[in-house]
Amino acid sequence: xxxxxxxxxxxxxxxxxxxxxxxxxxxxxxxxxxxxxxxxxxxxxxxxxxxxxxxxxxxxxxxxxxxxxxxxxxxxxxxxxxxxxxxxxxxxxxxx
Amino acid sequence: xxxxxxxxxxxxxxxxxxxxxxxxxxxxxxxxxxxxxxxxxxxxxxxxxxxxxxxxxxxxxxxxxxxxxxxxxxxxxxxxxxxxxxxxxxxxxxxxxxxxxxxxxxxxxxxxxxxxxxxxxxxxxxxxxxxxxxxxxxxxxxxxxxxxxx
Numbered sequence: 490x491x492x493x494x495x496x497x498x499x500x501x502x503x504x505x506x507x508x509x510x511x512x513x514x515x516x517x518x519x520x521x522x523x524x525x526x527x528x529x530x531x532x533x534x535x536x537x538x539x540x541x542x543x544x545x546x547x548x549x550x551x552x553x554x555x556x557x558x559x560x561x562x563x564x565x566x567x568x569x570x571x572x573x574x575x576x577x578x579x580x581x582x583x584x585x
Numbered sequence: 586x587x588x589x590x591x592x593x594x595x596x597x598x599x600x601x602x603x604x605x606x607x608x609x610x611x612x613x614x615x616x617x618x619x620x621x622x623x624x625x626x627x628x629x630x631x632x633x634x635x636x637x638x639x640x641x642x643x644x645x646x647x648x649x650x651x652x653x654x655x656x657x658x659x660x661x662x663x664x665x666x667x668x669x670x671x672x673x674x675x676x677x678x679x680x681x682x683x684x685x686x687x688x689x690x691x692x693x694x695x696x697x698x699x700x701x702x703x704x705x706x707x708x709x710x711x712x713x714x715x716x717x718x719x720x721x722x723x724x725x726x727x728x729x730x731x732x733x734x735x
Binding site for chain 1: 656
């Protein structure tokens with residue numbers, strides 16, 4: 490029997506780690522990430538926000554679109570398929 | 586009192602800190618990183634200092650050439666270059682507002698701008714930029730009075 494992937498388990502807002510968001514005006518579910526990054530040899534520290542989203546919900550995602558998560562609005566800077574199969578997509582973000 | 590070069594750094598910092606946009610945002614002794622919430626901000630510090638005695642007598646009059654770096658750091662998601670250039674413009678306007686500021690009065694110095702460097706971070710949100718003003722400050726001390734600019 491062929492394996493059928495169920496990404497809804499990963500993108501469960503009610504019971505899991507996902508967050509409800511709005512991507513370019515459409516409701517989506519994401520897993521948010523925000524890594525700290527040193528810049529200018531440690532003179533400043535900033536963040537590298539990104540999120541995982543299902544490929545289906547990211548089908549129309551593009552650089553320049555807005556992603557609203559709670560009270561924070563981000564701008565999509567890049568869209569890259571996550572290995573190994575691209576079922577999830579990582580959106581690289583910047584706070585608007 | 587403090588070492589003459591430290592007095593110079595403090596005076597430069599005080600002039601930039603008098604710009605309304607930078608009140609409380611100019612640092613002279615901060616080694617830990619600036620966070621997004623701290624920006625825009627300046628770090629002012631002494632770099633190299635060349636000292637040349639001007640004669641064989643004691644106490645010897647010494648000519649100092651101190652390089653002072655002013656790093657302006659800003660965050661902007663659009664037109665970041667404009668943001669850091671605006672920081673430099675406002676700081677330079679204050680530093681060279683008059684002959685008095687260019688002499689770092691009440692210190693007796695001669696300050697000139699030697700270089701401007703720009704850098705934009707590509708890490709993280711790629712929204713942070715830095716502009717560095719390299720200032721040359723000349724002054725004199727006697728070798729037995731390192732805390733007194735003559």
